[in-house]
Amino acid sequence: MATPVPSRVHALVTGATGGIGRGICFALVEQARRDGQAIHVSAAGSQPGERLERLLDELRAAGASATGLGGDITDPAQCAALVARAQADGGDLTALVCNAGASGPGQLADLPLAQWDLTFNLNTRSAWLLAQAAREQLARTRGSITAIASMSGLHPHPGYGAYSAAKAALIMLCRQLAQEWATDGIRVNTVCPGMTRTPLTEAVYQDAETLARREALVPLGRIGRPEDVGAAVAYLSSASAAYVTGQNLVVDGGVADHMLAMIPGRPGKPARS
Numbered sequence: 001m002a003t004p005v006p007s008r009v010h011a012l013v014t015g016a017t018g019g020i021g022r023g024i025c026f027a028l029v030e031q032a033r034r035d036g037q038a039i040h041v042s043a044a045g046s047q048p049g050e051r052l053e054r055l056l057d058e059l060r061a062a063g064a065s066a067t068g069l070g071g072d073i074t075d076p077a078q079c080a081a082l083v084a085r086a087q088a089d090g091g092d093l094t095a096l097v098c099n100a101g102a103s104g105p106g107q108l109a110d111l112p113l114a115q116w117d118l119t120f121n122l123n124t125r126s127a128w129l130l131a132q133a134a135r136e137q138l139a140r141t142r143g144s145i146t147a148i149a150s151m152s153g154l155h156p157h158p159g160y161g162a163y164s165a166a167k168a169a170l171i172m173l174c175r176q177l178a179q180e181w182a183t184d185g186i187r188v189n190t191v192c193p194g195m196t197r198t199p200l201t202e203a204v205y206q207d208a209e210t211l212a213r214r215e216a217l218v219p220l221g222r223i224g225r226p227e228d229v230g231a232a233v234a235y236l237s238s239a240s241a242a243y244v245t246g247q248n249l250v251v252d253g254g255v256a257d258h259m260l261a262m263i264p265g266r267p268g269k270p271a272r273s
């Protein structure tokens with residue numbers, strides 16, 4: 001017997017004004033359309049403003065109802081306030097998408113403590129606090145949490161300060177939440193994007209040579225797009241993933257598994273039985 005599809009979706013998406021966040025919002029709207037559901041998107045940026053207003057207009061034009069929320073999620077009080085305001089705007093959440101995050105350059109040898117704390121508070125702690133605040137609502141709707149980690153959370157990324165450690169911790173946080181909250185009917189998963197072209201990374205791709213060298217590293221032959229990540233989140237938030245929890249979905253065009261293919265030279269002798 002197929003899992004029943006709820007008649008309405010209410011998704012709170014953090015970092016909605018960024019590249020991947022936008023992709024997630026529109027993928028959720030498209031998924032709801034395919035599933036015949038009404039959808040309300042609570043789109044959160046770090047602050048209210050023109051970019052958020054433009055996004056809301058576009059989401060409404062795509063058939064969703066949408067409200068905008070601003071708040072710095074490194075502040076625990078703002079995390080609780082975002083979830084409360086989302087509920088006031090659109091009723092109980094059915095999906096929480098913890099997408100807001102950022103990396104920054106830095107060497108662990110002399111990384112300032114404040115930079116370490118900021119990276120963990122933004123990429124990791126905020127997901128825990130948002131999840132805590134949303135738990136009762138998600139238990140009532142048997143909803144889901146999806147957090148956006150990174151391939152940097154699976155493989156060390158030298159020169160990016162605490163980013164790899166924070167994203168690795170986010171993946172484990174979500175696996176633990178999945179175990180602790182399964183009895184509440186709440187599913188928790190992560191998505192690990194690879195190289196994705198967004199405002200966060202755009203400066204790198206402005207250089208044609210760097211773009212070509214990066215593309216050459218990806219088995220599927222291109223840099224990722226926000227809609228690639230959006231599609232993964234839409235799936236994990238949908239009834240199609242009703243039996244999927246504690247999992248990490250890598251959306252990277254195959255790049256993270258490509259290392260062994262890059263080792264020069266071939267074995268001299270074929271294997272023998």
Ligand SMILES: NC(=O)c1ccc[n+]([C@@H]2O[C@H](COP(=O)([O-])OP(=O)(O)OC[C@H]3O[C@@H](n4cnc5c(N)ncnc54)[C@H](OP(=O)(O)O)[C@@H]3O)[C@@H](O)[C@H]2O)c1
Pocket residue numbers: 014015016017018019020021044045046047071072073074099100101102103122148149150151192193194195196197198199200201
């Ligand atoms: N792009 C990539 O190649 C890539 C690869 C792997 C993983 N990721 C992850 O994917 C997620 C989205 O990245 P992106 O490339 O879409 O980045 P982006 O375009 O820079 O967007 C970042 C979003 O996070 C919000 N944000 C930043 N700091 C915040 C704070 N303190 N409080 C509340 N919101 C805050 C921003 O809001 P404002 O615009 O209002 O400041 C923006 O909406 C991040 O978690 C990132 O680590 C990205």
